[in-house]
Amino acid sequence: MVQTVPNRGSVSRATMKDVAALARVSLKTVSRVINDEPTVNVELVERVRRAASQLHYQPHLGASALRRRDGRSSTIAVLLEDLSNPFSAVIYRVLEEMSIARGVSVLGGSFDEDPQRERELTLRMSRYRVDGVIIAPASRDHQYLRQEQLAGVPFVFIDRPPHLLDADAVLSDSRVGTRDGVKHLMKHGHDRIAFLGDLTTIFTAQERFNGYSDALAIGGLTVDPRLVVRDLRTVEAAQAAAGALLDSSNAPTAFFAARNPLTVGTVRAIRERGLQKDIALVGCDDFLLADLLEPAITVVAQDPLAIAREAATLLFARIDGENGPSQKKIIEMTFIARGSGEIRPVPSPSLR
Amino acid sequence: MVQTVPNRGSVSRATMKDVAALARVSLKTVSRVINDEPTVNVELVERVRRAASQLHYQPHLGASALRRRDGRSSTIAVLLEDLSNPFSAVIYRVLEEMSIARGVSVLGGSFDEDPQRERELTLRMSRYRVDGVIIAPASRDHQYLRQEQLAGVPFVFIDRPPHLLDADAVLSDSRVGTRDGVKHLMKHGHDRIAFLGDLTTIFTAQERFNGYSDALAIGGLTVDPRLVVRDLRTVEAAQAAAGALLDSSNAPTAFFAARNPLTVGTVRAIRERGLQKDIALVGCDDFLLADLLEPAITVVAQDPLAIAREAATLLFARIDGENGPSQKKIIEMTFIARGSGEIRPVPSPSLR
DNA sequence: TTGAAAGCGCTAACAA
DNA sequence: TTGTTAGCGCTTTCAA
Numbered sequence: 001m002v003q004t005v006p007n008r009g010s011v012s013r014a015t016m017k018d019v020a021a022l023a024r025v026s027l028k029t030v031s032r033v034i035n036d037e038p039t040v041n042v043e044l045v046e047r048v049r050r051a052a053s054q055l056h057y058q059p060h061l062g063a064s065a066l067r068r069r070d071g072r073s074s075t076i077a078v079l080l081e082d083l084s085n086p087f088s089a090v091i092y093r094v095l096e097e098m099s100i101a102r103g104v105s106v107l108g109g110s111f112d113e114d115p116q117r118e119r120e121l122t123l124r125m126s127r128y129r130v131d132g133v134i135i136a137p138a139s140r141d142h143q144y145l146r147q148e149q150l151a152g153v154p155f156v157f158i159d160r161p162p163h164l165l166d167a168d169a170v171l172s173d174s175r176v177g178t179r180d181g182v183k184h185l186m187k188h189g190h191d192r193i194a195f196l197g198d199l200t201t202i203f204t205a206q207e208r209f210n211g212y213s214d215a216l217a218i219g220g221l222t223v224d225p226r227l228v229v230r231d232l233r234t235v236e237a238a239q240a241a242a243g244a245l246l247d248s249s250n251a252p253t254a255f256f257a258a259r260n261p262l263t264v265g266t267v268r269a270i271r272e273r274g275l276q277k278d279i280a281l282v283g284c285d286d287f288l289l290a291d292l293l294e295p296a297i298t299v300v301a302q303d304p305l306a307i308a309r310e311a312a313t314l315l316f317a318r319i320d321g322e323n324g325p326s327q328k329k330i331i332e333m334t335f336i337a338r339g340s341g342e343i344r345p346v347p348s349p350s351l352r
Numbered sequence: 353m354v355q356t357v358p359n360r361g362s363v364s365r366a367t368m369k370d371v372a373a374l375a376r377v378s379l380k381t382v383s384r385v386i387n388d389e390p391t392v393n394v395e396l397v398e399r400v401r402r403a404a405s406q407l408h409y410q411p412h413l414g415a416s417a418l419r420r421r422d423g424r425s426s427t428i429a430v431l432l433e434d435l436s437n438p439f440s441a442v443i444y445r446v447l448e449e450m451s452i453a454r455g456v457s458v459l460g461g462s463f464d465e466d467p468q469r470e471r472e473l474t475l476r477m478s479r480y481r482v483d484g485v486i487i488a489p490a491s492r493d494h495q496y497l498r499q500e501q502l503a504g505v506p507f508v509f510i511d512r513p514p515h516l517l518d519a520d521a522v523l524s525d526s527r528v529g530t531r532d533g534v535k536h537l538m539k540h541g542h543d544r545i546a547f548l549g550d551l552t553t554i555f556t557a558q559e560r561f562n563g564y565s566d567a568l569a570i571g572g573l574t575v576d577p578r579l580v581v582r583d584l585r586t587v588e589a590a591q592a593a594a595g596a597l598l599d600s601s602n603a604p605t606a607f608f609a610a611r612n613p614l615t616v617g618t619v620r621a622i623r624e625r626g627l628q629k630d631i632a633l634v635g636c637d638d639f640l641l642a643d644l645l646e647p648a649i650t651v652v653a654q655d656p657l658a659i660a661r662e663a664a665t666l667l668f669a670r671i672d673g674e675n676g677p678s679q680k681k682i683i684e685m686t687f688i689a690r691g692s693g694e695i696r697p698v699p700s701p702s703l704r
Numbered sequence: 705t706t707g708a709a710a711g712c713g714c715t716a717a718c719a720a
Numbered sequence: 721t722t723g724t725t726a727g728c729g730c731t732t733t734c735a736a
């Protein structure tokens with residue numbers, strides 16, 4: 001019954017023609033039954049269904065898409081920075097869920113902040129004739145997508161807005177979120193707050209830096225460039241940068257880390273030096289177990305679930321023919337105080 | 353230049369025919385150039401390339417697949433429990449990476465341990481005529497995939513083996529890994545070790561329980577059913593179960609948590625009671641920040657990277673025509689001592 | 705080396 | 721209500 005050698009390609013799949021022959025009806029009648037068209041005699045429906053099931057018939061979506069007027073492939077593309085990072089993974093999962101409910105499958109892609117790869121992946125998706133695209137872009141020039149748009153493919157940008165292209169977008173209010181996070185530190189007496197940021201080319205990284213500047217300005221402080229380190233990508237880079245700051249003669253009393261891995265790197269640097277009770281820290285983006293660290297990490301959290309839901313809603317509306325002006329949805333960030341952001345500055349000039 | 357209203361569907365895509373007309377060659381010559389067939393005059397190649405680029409031509413993979421002999425869709429399916437959990441996310445990401453390198457895209461799906469959904473999703477993938485499938489199944493009967501296999505679609509099972517179906521598999525050595533983890537606790541003086549496990553229907557969950565029994569047997573101990581709680585799915589459920597055990601009259605001195613969320617739930621229960629210095633814990637599966645908790649969590653780690661690499665290698669070999677007997681690859685687990693597993697039992701009979 | 709004709713599996717348009 | 725014919729965009733086959 002169960003064979004030892006996987007039997008490959010020995011049997012070809014049944015087609016509508018085969019089903020039609022077995023059910024003794026025309027090809028078109030099978031097509032009608034498969035597509036649930038109501039104008040078919042119940043008896044024939046029954047006969048076709050039986051034949052299809054007997055032959056294990058599975059419709060060929062590609063062939064169907066090729067011929068239909070709308071050309072729909074029942075596929076969307078979801079292109080994110082890195083599907084293995086928790087923020088992206090949650091977004092992907094929600095999009096998948098909402099797509100499945102519509103009978104649509106998801107082609108996924110990651111491009112790690114590489115604009116060149118973004119372009120390649122996106123244009124590759126066009127070869128699959130996806131019905132729509134949700135993208136968190138790495139590049140800052142999206143004119144190359146214009147042709148796709150003209151061909152009728154809707155794009156929804158998430159996390160970062162489109163540049164030189166008119167398209168829907170769902171964004172977090174990073175600037176305000178960061179501003180509030182930094183203000184929170186200032187309220188607790190800090191005036192030497194370091195900022196660790198991601199690539200300056202990334203929209204949200206820039207927004208977060210702006211929010212940091214805003215907060216300082218509101219408090220009558222100015223940005224001290226010696227306390228700002230940007231273009232950090234990894235836990236290790238952030239750990240090194242935070243460590244160097246802590247070891248310097250004018251060490252900060254608090255950190256704002258503008259992205260998950262940078263927060264983790266900062267925690268490590270602070271821990272290494274045994275300063276976890278003395279140095280304050282607010283992170284951007286929540287992460288699993290942030291509440292189990294000691295002290296627990298205060299963060300400004302994005303809402304990946306809400307972002308994904310909004311994005312899917314916008315995309316499917318476009319796919320269904322909505323063609324009003326492009327929409328921009330802003331999802332607010334949430335401040336979560338847990339301990340690390342409520343540490344007051346240690347009065348002594350030398351911390352160690 | 354940039355319009356206000358996204359222009360949808362106003363322009364149709366260029367086809368090979370259009371490119372042929374512009375380049376003043378036949379359709380077939382365009383096909384040859386697009387497919388990099390060597391037998392085309394350089395001058396014509398140049399002309400076709402120019403025309404294609406001018407028209408923003410993108411080949412239609414669906415149409416191509418429909419006609420070609422091998423019917424390849426340049427697509428594989430990756431079906432996992434939940435793409436938003438870190439273990440799955442890493443696997444997905446690696447598979448995506450290896451696929452892209454071959455010019456193949458990935459259709460993803462999650463089915464949350466629901467056998468019914470597994471079946472629906474997998475059969476849906478068949479409508480896309482995917483070239484192969486990588487699956488971490490929820491069900492224990494995979495005969496329904498037989499037809500797909502016969503139609504030439506290779507399947508590679510990961511994390512859990514195929515049942516009633518002959519197919520390749522890449523598995524972790526959960527039983528041995530767990531056994532070693534539990535033995536480690538016994539070596540540190542524990543003889544009342546609780547086991548928290550996932551759904552008993554899940555292969556790996558069963559294997560891990562067997563490993564636990566093995567370790568106890570080797571040490572001359574027997575399984576105390578009052579210390580075993582299974583069918584736990586969430587952090588909250590594990591937290592409640594671990595808490596109840598800790599509060600009981602014969603509380604364990606150590607825990608083995610057979611899956612990530614269960615480990616986290618156990619940590620929470622122990623913390624709530626201020627017992628983190630008294631109760632030992634070994635978790636199955638590593639997780640981010642396990643080393644930053646206090647105490648840091650000792651785990652038996654799987655290697656999702658290696659699993660994904662092996663699985664992709666097997667799958668692509670099958671796609672390339674390899675048709676030897678089905679393979680079974682076992683990936684060893686790694687023991688990582690970090691502190692929580694090295695706590696010795698507190699001598700006093702009442703811990704609190 | 706290049707091209708013309710047929711047809712992959714399906715749906716649109718129309719006829720019976 | 722059912723069937724026939726044409727053709728979606730491409731590759732195969734075969735002829736030039």
